[in-house]
Amino acid sequence: MAKEGSSVKLYGMWASPYVLRVKIALKIKGIEYEYIEEDLANKSELLLQYNPVYKKVPVVVHNGLPIAESSIILEYIDETWTDPPYLLPKDPYQRAKDRFLATYLQQISETLGKTLMSEGKATDDLLQEYWKSLDVAEELMKDIFSNGSPSFQDSKPGYLDIVIYSFFWASDVMEEIFGLESLTAERYPTLFSWTKALSEVSEFQDVTPSKPQLLQLLYAMRQK
Template structure:
């Protein structure tokens, strides 16, 4: 499959976009990266994804796929003779999908709120996060990655935690993931973020801090 057959519309700060980048790079798939300004959406994005108008969007062989989890599964099934991402057993695949969605709902959104909010609103968000993190700690305990010795689907789905959470903690002046309460998760975060393929795709830290400081100020206003 040629380079010209795969295009990826992304936004540099989007953890959803990063997931798809990681999947493509781990699979060794050549693709054209197209940076989108989500605050001034291009005609191309609106044409390719007219329903949600969001990134990421994958274009393969003139077929368009949206939503990061859907795209990752499409990539894994389409290039199935290269580096498997999803577990082979149906039960393990089901657990991976369940945990990916759990963290999306009970860690990502509440962690962003915790970064921006104060008082009761922050504490409510933190309580939601704590319940989910105990489940994640249980799942990763004793493993290098959720995928075993290699990065897999769940690592990609949760990988944003390893880079974005420490930044949100700094911006919000709080601790979201306590390394003493979640030691296995903390070790996994370091393993993931220091993988050469992952490390090569990460946005500049200072640029991200500035971006999220602005987001926090807008939320407060």
């Protein structure tokens, strides 16, 4: 729940994976908030005022104070609302590992974005870089779940789980739009099973966009 006398607003766009991160974190922590949907083709003056550097969503405004960038917002939420469940581990080393892995996944996602925007040989080179990086991520995740597949029946997902889900929950949608298999169960069993397990968590289901709606949006964007 929001702290007494606390005002929380989230400026976002429904299809953004980074906005999805913040929605999940707020849901897990039980924080009440007002959601403001932004038209990214016609951004509001308030969004530009609250995030003058990047002019992007998400932005959380807590008691009039704006916080931008999804990873920073997640840490702010965890540090401000200190009751469990916690998003980041309390152990400093484990917390650092989660941050490192989240940053590495961000780099992989950026490589995929460049791949989808490139042509010719550049596409092949970037695609090979993407696969190799994802191979490394799979091995790193195997170390975390060396005793079996991830399960969230007895614990709440945290920071790293939210980041993983934001990148891979719509991998089948991306495959249909771009013809690129970004996450297969055969090559990436840990990442695939991890994402599947997270998709069955109620807090994730409650705020995840509709895949048909996302498909419609992406098809429209491609036509333009």
